Amino acid sequence: MQLSVWTYEGPPHVGAMRVATAMEGMHYILHAPQGDTYADLLFTMIERRGKRPPVTYTTFQARDLGKDTAQLFQDAARDAIARFNPQAIMVGASCTAELIQDDPAGLADAMQLDCPVIPLELPSYQRKENWGAAETFYQVVRRLADQTIRPRGGTRKLANILGPAALGFRHRDDLVEVRKILEALGVEVNCVAPLGASPADIARIGAADFNIVLYPEIASEAARWLEKTFAQPTVRSVPIGVGATREFIAEIAALAGTEPAAALGDSASRMPWWSRSVDSTYLTGKRVFVFGDATHAIAAARIAQEELGFEVCGLGCYNREFARELREAAALYGVEPLITDDHLAVEEAIAAATPELVLGTQMERHIAKRLGLPCAVISAPVHVQDFPARHSPQMGFEGANVIFDSWVHPLVMGLEEHLLTMFREDFEFSDGAGASHLHTQAPSPAPPAPETVIANDAEPGSLWTAEAERELRKIPFFVRGKARRNTELYAAEQGRGAIDLATLYDAKAHHAR
């Protein structure tokens, strides 16, 4: 048993729902007890979908157990097909139904239905949401793809875009940007899946000359099978960030035999100049902690370091399936990879790393709030705020523009940072008031901050002398954690028993960059 308060991922059948809900003409018959219908609200409330997810729950109760739950499943399947007339159905079990072993696949098979049936085996006690989505998408493609179709192979190349799904982090907007790139390169789109694809569209998936995997967490499995079955090469660059977008364009241009220049010369790519302009100098070396799904976390770390000039001080992901990729990335930045789905472990790691900015999920947003750190969200699990009304992609050059704005906005701005340092004791313009442009983060003036209490004296047992501790308080809050950590590190290295004013400034000189 695992003790858990908040979870990064739902159960695997929620992953299957994300695929079914993204598609048209698909229906999911889910053997499940009363209450599992809660998952509908993820789609109707968080994503604000105007349609119910195409899922029929059998809704068995205690009194049905050992009696007629199998019949209940068949009745539900028959009714759903009559009512919704789907082109294909998926059948499966939620965690509880898995335990009663009714075998939805066998039951559906015995019914000899007119429409194709995709049986799903999603082990709820081993696997999680992303795995469930990937396995479901793979099964859908495998079952529905017409294997007599071959890649078209004309001069204008045809591509499948794989991975966008329901409840995805900015999938809707990323797709717009990726389509723009393909259009500029003269590549036609055969099929986008699962988002917006019908079973009939999936049947023709083999006609494409190559596949583009936008979200490996969802589409990697399916792409591997397509590669084998139709000899379709796979584009695996994920175009998040300017550098990655350039690589993505180059990779597609090579496969399509076209010139990349048309897409590379996008005049709307403002991020490189925004980052090079002098106003951004103050971003240099800011310590960022990155956590999310592996794909978004790895991309974010690269942007942070190469495109914004930050320093990556922590990198991790919650999906173990991509642990290898994450470890490789962490090695690039010389940080310990953090692969865990325990948010308490993530909180500890963030507190220990004393970052100046946290890039994470909604979970890290809460952690950062508690620790008083600025934060931007880069990955699922999603929240209603992650479905903005405006166009807000992460991919392509426009995605990089959006990322620049949304990561830099939570930080204290350049000159303000200097003024705070210089006039630290101004009673109005103090760090207690927070950054001037962030009203929501300004702490309320009523409760005295706990640190003013200990500022009177050093904590008992602390290495810090009272004088040094008071001096530390004069350092603005957004760098104070780093200063404390560096000083303690230095004191330990030098074997100093106490940290006095001299140690503080010696450490400052030592770590000067």
Add this chain to the structure above:
Amino acid sequence: MSAAAPSLASGAGHAPVLRERGQREVFCGLTGIVWLHRKMQDAFFLVVGSRTCAHLLQSAAGVMIFAEPRFATAIIEERDLAGMVDCQDELNRVVDRLLERRPEVRTLFLVGSCPSEVIKLDLAKAAQRLGAKHAPRVRILNYSGSGIETTFTEGEDACLASLVPEMPALEFGSPLHLLVVGALPDIVEEQFLRLFAELGIERVGVLPARNLADLPAVGPDTRFLLAQPFLTETALALVDRGARRLDALFPFGAEGTTDWLHAAAQAFDVDEMHFNRVVAPGRERAKRAIQHSRERLQGKRISFLPDSQLEVPLARFLSNELGMVPVEVGTPYLHREHNAKELALLPDKVRLSEGQDVDRQLDRLRADRPDLTVCGLGLANPLEAEGLATKWSIELVFSPIHGFEQAGDLAELFARPLRRRDMLKV
């Protein structure tokens, strides 16, 4: 199905009930933890279940609660099921770790779920064993919030029922004691306690108490008022201990609250004149407060989809005090005895339904096209997209709606979606 012909005199008391089974768009009983864990400040809720249970709790809470919540899930994993480890040993380990982390916890509820029920994990036995180990510091209780046994608010019922055996015995021959049953927001609870004090009813307890260390006593001299219509098992458990239920309307709106207080006043021999004097100001304020919503809601047709079991009393309030016309009142479970007075006040033409087959119910709803539909979060936006105005039912269990001082807010909850529709020009 009751075959008696509807009669005007008894309202919907004898109206036929459409009973359905099929897909139910309702939460399971675990959801109650979202408000119960805030109400009982020295308690912790440990769900023994699956990742789905944990995901439900964080999704149903709508937003993740900023403070570390007083609930968690012990997620059953493959090795627990494959018998590689003993579930009871695992539970010992998890509970030890939890109580170590949260030393302020005095009562720990082990909450059963669908998977724990299906694998027949004996949580009663676990509670006993762990209770003996952690006594006297922590009391360990158990109840089931599983979807195969409980619907939404039935989880609170199961939780409170598990507390009844823990209540101390009220000595036989004591003066009468009043017990208010059902988790109420603190502010509402205090308003009621003030009113009872003004009425001269001195010995009043509440279940659940804010601190479970101070559970009120119960015995044959206890008279109890249900503050919520979904407390079937809790009421039975209290009756088993000799307590007697006071029959009343539920305390929604001016009339419901008056009747509810009146039932207590009668049982405690409060003088009628005194009762009227005490109740009149609140009652008048309640009537004034709902007045402006009444103008908007009068004559509007409303349907309830089954959710919290609050549907019947709320339909009564909306129909009697705001002039709304209930079309279909769906409820997951209809307790005829507890709702007898409520049903008698509903119009006899109302369609009562119990249980759910959601697709068929939506067919009826589309044919009825009421002016307002009360439904769960999974259905609200899809119905709005079809042009039907909705009110999310979850707000009715998450906000203070009982009593005189909240009557205006309760009416406003129903008026707001309609007012908003009139305001918007986009």
